[in-house]
Amino acid sequence: MxxxxxxxxxxxxxxxxxxxxxxxxxxxxxxxxxxxxxxxxxxxxxxxxxxxxxxxxxxxxxxxxxxxxxxxxxxxxxxxxxxxxxxxxxxxxxxxxxxxxxxxxxxxxxxxxxxxxxxxxxxxxxxxxxxxxxxxxxxxxxxxxxxxxxxxxxxxxxxxxxxxxxxxxxxxxxxxxxxxxxxxxxxxxxxxxxxxxxxxxxxxxxxxxxxxxxxxxxxxxxxxxxxxxxxxxxxxxxxxxxxxxxxxxxGDIPFRWGKARLLADPPEKALGKDDIPREEYPGFQLEEIIRDSKERLNISAAYFIPGVIGTDLFTGLEKRGVSVGILTNSLSSNDVAIVHGAYARYRKKLLQAGVDLWELRTVAGEERRKKWFRGESKATLHAKTFVMDHQLGFVGSINLDGRSLLWNTEIGLLMENTQVNQQLHELFTDWVAPDSAWAVKLSDSDKLEWHAEDEDGNPIVEHKDPETTLWQRSLSWLLSWLPVESQI
Structure with missing residues (x-):
């Protein structure tokens, strides 16, 4: 020891x-x-x-x-x-x-x-x-x-x-x-x-x-x-x-100062102990903090499977007047088809309640990457950030899915500082820009649409998951029916 x-x-x-x-x-x-x-x-x-x-x-x-x-x-x-x-x-x-x-x-x-x-x-x-x-x-x-x-x-x-x-x-x-x-x-x-x-x-x-x-x-x-x-x-x-x-x-690093809490699962979670109070899980602690949001909530999550509880949470916040925006991976930028399939079941209900949804494009950040590295690379979202109102920000390892909340041990830093909050909000805004992410919307006939812009600023509208094949879409749909949501 x-x-x-x-x-x-x-x-x-x-x-x-x-x-x-x-x-x-x-x-x-x-x-x-x-x-x-x-x-x-x-x-x-x-x-x-x-x-x-x-x-x-x-x-x-x-x-x-x-x-x-x-x-x-x-x-x-x-x-x-x-x-x-x-x-x-x-x-x-x-x-x-x-x-x-x-x-x-x-x-x-x-x-x-x-x-x-x-x-x-x-x-x-x-x-x-x-x-x-x-x-x-x-x-x-x-x-x-x-x-x-x-x-x-x-x-x-x-x-x-x-x-x-x-x-x-x-x-x-x-x-x-x-x-x-x-x-x-x-x-x-x-x-x-x-x-x-x-x-x-x-x-x-x-x-x-x-x-x-x-x-x-x-x-x-x-x-x-x-x-x-x-x-x-x-x-x-x-x-x-x-x-x-x-x-x-x-001492010249421009640190922003405020109160902080390091949220971390107890290692005993790996033993599957049922006697660990739910209140000790970072996912539960974040949920309680999110519920207190008054004006805005921005979330970036590589894997986003809200489930019934999460869907009710986000739609409930919208009903209270909180502006909720969520960025996750598109089917083309996601590395796990079954995760996208599980998430896709909740898109329409979230959109109908007024939640803003974006899905990352594979070309996101291309110009920035070319500054240092030759060749092209495909972008995928891996960040897990939360922006709550104008004071709180969270950066960590926690995805919004059953695996992070129930199975894995996770960690992250909750920060109370308006400047950090604004930096995270600006980063989120940059990531969901039309050249970086698809804005998922509902058409007049209540069908899903994906909106973005090409490199010249011209609007693009897709009526199926962009940059995917029929096989990818079919596989994701088939996997969505497996009863394993809490495991992914």
Whole structure:
């Protein structure tokens, strides 16, 4: 059992955060939104490079790709200079089979654990384990959290993989928040609760192939080569051109200040315990906050299946005069057909009540992506944001579907600040613009229509799910009839 270390006090990061907090109450937290992939990558890299005491990370997905290898290389360098590193990953989201992981875990300053692991690492044994223990394995750790030196944290929607940081054939539109101040002890406690949970298992106890060639010295050589190979890459250029390290050290990051609550499921949720009070679930807490909305509610959710309860909630708010707008994926930008099928059942009722619905276009953000990366990529929405009235904003990992609310463990930051609220509202407005999203409407004959604009600003109207084939539409419709809504 290990717990969070005391925050650093005499580092550049510590001094910069003290400067940023001058004149601010110690009961407030500072917020800085990271709404594009490169900034989100740079922020993580900078915190890892600036850390002097501890780094705690937990992620649903941690890929062995460009971003994953770069950040792992930086984590290894941090451990080599004496920083304690704890990394917790989910076993289904992150396939822990790479033998180099054992080498990392043998580092005296690094510990790696797997949340709710499946016994078999691969093949038939793993499949059998999943089938036999489906009740337990169905609960996944969907959290995303990085805590540096007990002084700064990043949470939001992004996993560690190329697509979340603008380098993939599919780019995820997403947002994170960098936070400092009063909320940090909350983040440390949440991490400790998960790290010390009975379902968090050291990688050394898992069945990973091991041999003497996979050792720390060889890993350091690979790391040096990787960093040399990445010299001049988009990520390296972004890091080199970024002023964030200096701005953090000088207290110049334009943090917005206000009260904050870190909403997180208890790790015991993974055990399916029925005795966990519903009030401890972030989804329930958000629902109660949403019910108090007076003027506006903007939601972006990659997966949106409101169900009867959610539909009644949103239509009820519209009846009270609250302007409700929801952005989710279109069938063409969604990566799970069954999710779209389940969501589609509720579109008409929401629209009839006056709720505004948008579905992301695959071309969203194309010009911004071309600024840094050659080639084209398909956009898909991955953000989970809530804008409530003019004061509250939420950024996290929570989708509005049964899987997030009932099965997975989730996390997110509720922020009370008018400027952050407005930034999230402006981001939402940008995402639902006609060149970025389809506005779903009802025709005079009560049929669904999709409205957008082409690159010249000319109106486009579609009468079936845009950019899809008959097979995609048919499959989504057929899957919508399966009685599994609470599982997806």
């Amino acid at each position: 290990t717990t969070s270390l005391k925050p650093a006090t005499d580092s550049r990061l510590a001094e910069g955060i003290r400067d940023a907090a001058i004149g601010k109450s110690d009961k407030l937290s500072g917020f800085y939104l990271l709404d594009d992939g490169l900034s989100a990558f740079v922020a993580r890299a900078v915190l890892i490079e600036e850390a002097t005491v501890s780094l705690d990370l937990k992620y649903y997905i941690y890929e062995d790709d460009s971003v994953g290898r770069l950040l792992t290389s930086l984590l290894l360098k941090a451990a080599d200079r004496g920083v304690r590193v704890r990394l917790l990953v989910d076993d289904l989201g992150t396939r822990v089979v790479n033998p180099w992981i054992l080498a990392l875990d043998r580092h005296p300053n690094m510990q790696i654990r797997v949340f709710n692991p499946v016994e078999g690492r691969s093949g038939v044994k793993r499949a059998l384990e999943q089938a036999i223990n489906l009740g337990r394995i169905n609960h996944r750790m969907h959290n995303k959290l990085l805590v540096a030196d007990g002084l700064a944290m990043i949470t939001g929607g992004r996993n560690i993989a190329d697509g979340y940081f603008s380098k993939s054939s599919v780019e995820f539109l997403d947002v994170d928040v960098l936070a400092i101040g009063e909320v940090l002890p909350q983040s440390g406690q949440v991490f400790d609760d998960y790290w010390n949970s009975v379902v968090s298992v050291s990688v050394s106890e898992l069945l990973i192939a091991d041999d003497e060639t996979h050792n720390l010295e060889e890993l350091r050589k690979r790391t040096r080569k990787l960093l040399d190979d990445e010299a001049g890459s988009e990520f390296t250029r972004a890091l080199e051109q970024s002023k964030m390290a200096a701005e953090l050290a000088n």
